Amino acid sequence: MAEYHMTTPLSDEDVSKLEAGDIVYLSGTIYTARDAAHKRLVDLIEKGEELPFDLKGSVIYFVGPTPPKPGEPIGSAGPTTSYRMDSYSPILIKHGQKGMIGKGKRSQEVKDACKEHKAVYFGATGGAGALIAKAIKKAKVIAYEELGPEAVRELEVENFPVTVINDTKGNDLYEMGRAKYEVKD
Amino acid sequence: MREIAYDDLVKSVKAMVMHTASHLPEDALKAIEKAYEEEKSEVAKSVLKQILDNAQLAKSEDRPLCQDTGLAVYFINVGEDVKVVGGSIRDAINEATEQAYKEGYLRASTCDCFDRHNLKDEVGYNLPAVIHFDIVPGDKIEIEYAAKGGGSENVSRATVLAPAQGKPGIMNFVKQVISDAGPNPCPPIIVGVGIGGTFEVAAKSSKHALFREAGTPNPNPDLDAFEKELKEELNKLGIGAMGMGGTQTVLAVHIEKNPCHIASLPVSVNVQCHSSRHSHITL
Numbered sequence: 001m002a003e004y005h006m007t008t009p010l011s012d013e014d015v016s017k018l019e020a021g022d023i024v025y026l027s028g029t030i031y032t033a034r035d036a037a038h039k040r041l042v043d044l045i046e047k048g049e050e051l052p053f054d055l056k057g058s059v060i061y062f063v064g065p066t067p068p069k070p071g072e073p074i075g076s077a078g079p080t081t082s083y084r085m086d087s088y089s090p091i092l093i094k095h096g097q098k099g100m101i102g103k104g105k106r107s108q109e110v111k112d113a114c115k116e117h118k119a120v121y122f123g124a125t126g127g128a129g130a131l132i133a134k135a136i137k138k139a140k141v142i143a144y145e146e147l148g149p150e151a152v153r154e155l156e157v158e159n160f161p162v163t164v165i166n167d168t169k170g171n172d173l174y175e176m177g178r179a180k181y182e183v184k185d
Numbered sequence: 186m187r188e189i190a191y192d193d194l195v196k197s198v199k200a201m202v203m204h205t206a207s208h209l210p211e212d213a214l215k216a217i218e219k220a221y222e223e224e225k226s227e228v229a230k231s232v233l234k235q236i237l238d239n240a241q242l243a244k245s246e247d248r249p250l251c252q253d254t255g256l257a258v259y260f261i262n263v264g265e266d267v268k269v270v271g272g273s274i275r276d277a278i279n280e281a282t283e284q285a286y287k288e289g290y291l292r293a294s295t296c297d298c299f300d301r302h303n304l305k306d307e308v309g310y311n312l313p314a315v316i317h318f319d320i321v322p323g324d325k326i327e328i329e330y331a332a333k334g335g336g337s338e339n340v341s342r343a344t345v346l347a348p349a350q351g352k353p354g355i356m357n358f359v360k361q362v363i364s365d366a367g368p369n370p371c372p373p374i375i376v377g378v379g380i381g382g383t384f385e386v387a388a389k390s391s392k393h394a395l396f397r398e399a400g401t402p403n404p405n406p407d408l409d410a411f412e413k414e415l416k417e418e419l420n421k422l423g424i425g426a427m428g429m430g431g432t433q434t435v436l437a438v439h440i441e442k443n444p445c446h447i448a449s450l451p452v453s454v455n456v457q458c459h460s461s462r463h464s465h466i467t468l
Contacts, residue, residue, distance in 0.1 A: 078253075127251045177423070
């Protein structure tokens with residue numbers, strides 16, 4: 001298990017050196033999107049229209065934060081369960097997305113897309129929303145404000161702690177970790 | 186007939202809901218600390234450390250523990266000799282919920298089940314609250330509350346087994362549900378199991394089982410033994426904190442049983458994430 005500090009946008013070279021189980025401290029700009037926003041982004045791609053942010057090298061964080069208290073950039077902001085984005089992620093990866101941050105299992109299609117187009121799936125600690133918010137320095141809604149917590153936000157992050165779950169080689173930390181500790185009778 | 190003022194009820198419930206969003210109760214904290222001590226995997230241990238640090242930070246800075254501040258779920262026992270004056274109990278609970286979620290900067294998470302638009306402007310901010318009422322003897326109102334997140338609710342399942350399947354069948358079903366859930370419900374988890382009753386009674390019992398303080402024994406010795414056996418079996422799955430692999434997947438198993446039809450054996454599994462936000466008050 002290695003530790004890396006990386007700044008977005010991520011390159012093919014950045015993500016290729018990561019392996020399932022590595023810890024990465026991410027800094028720079030990342031974008032938030034959940035189910036509803038993913039659907040809209042994919043619709044734009046299919047229509048050949050411009051997206052609200054540049055997908056190339058991007059990292060998308062699956063999160064619907066609580067409203068910020070006055071004077072704070074964001075409320076609590078831990079990851080949501082990722083499988084709900086499984087049908088959209090391969091299309092975004094094909095168009096240049098390099099990283100996803102969420103929690104929980106991904107489909108084989110997402111893992112295949114990570115391998116084929118060089119992208120990684122990072123896990124953040126679910127239910128650690130107050131702690132994770134500390135790594136978020138700025139937040140700005142850049143699209144779909146009407147979706148409320150599901151709007152697309154541009155976040156400036158500093159040393160956002162994530163763990164590589166699915167790497168570019170087809171490894172899956174959930175399967176590896178469980179195989180190591182499973183007790184079969 | 187004892188009387189409780191509507192406004193007093195709103196005030197008490199509102200304070201409880203706001204407090205619960207940022208304060209992990211002692212039973213959950215202790216169970217997670219114990220899991221941290223006993224965990225063999227270094228990766229899972231570091232996750233458990235983050236969960237404990239998060240609880241400390243949320244408490245000291247009064248921030249929501251998790252961005253999924255849940256749907257507000259209540260089990261309310263209303264005494265036969267008490268009445269609320271100035272409005273209905275249901276209205277008071279909904280009003281308290283809305284005020285707490287709005288003023289506490291908590292998330293409005295209720296939406297239309299088909300077109301998925303947020304209902305905060307038409308039904309109310311994070312409304313309606315989910316309320317299970319019961320009428321009991323006495324002149325008190327007992328309110329049990331939990332902020333129930335979506336991730337752990339999504340992996341919960343109910344079934345009706347054949348009576349012949351018995352305890353082994355229940356064991357297999359629970360194990361399958363937790364195995365399939367894997368990392369998704371934010372382990373380490375508390376597993377509520379409702380057994381018997383009718384289909385909906387089993388489901389409701391599995392939810393109510395989650396309100397018991399983690400780590401307290403089941404008053405029924407047979408069920409207590411079954412809970413311990415289930416916990417041991419589930420921890421053999423190796424899922425670990427946030428599914429990264431480890432020995433500590435389940436903090437506790439809580440069972441509630443009910444008499445059932447001679448033809449049926451309903452079983453329901455309701456999962457609670459590690460952010461087990463619950464409280465109770467008696468008025």
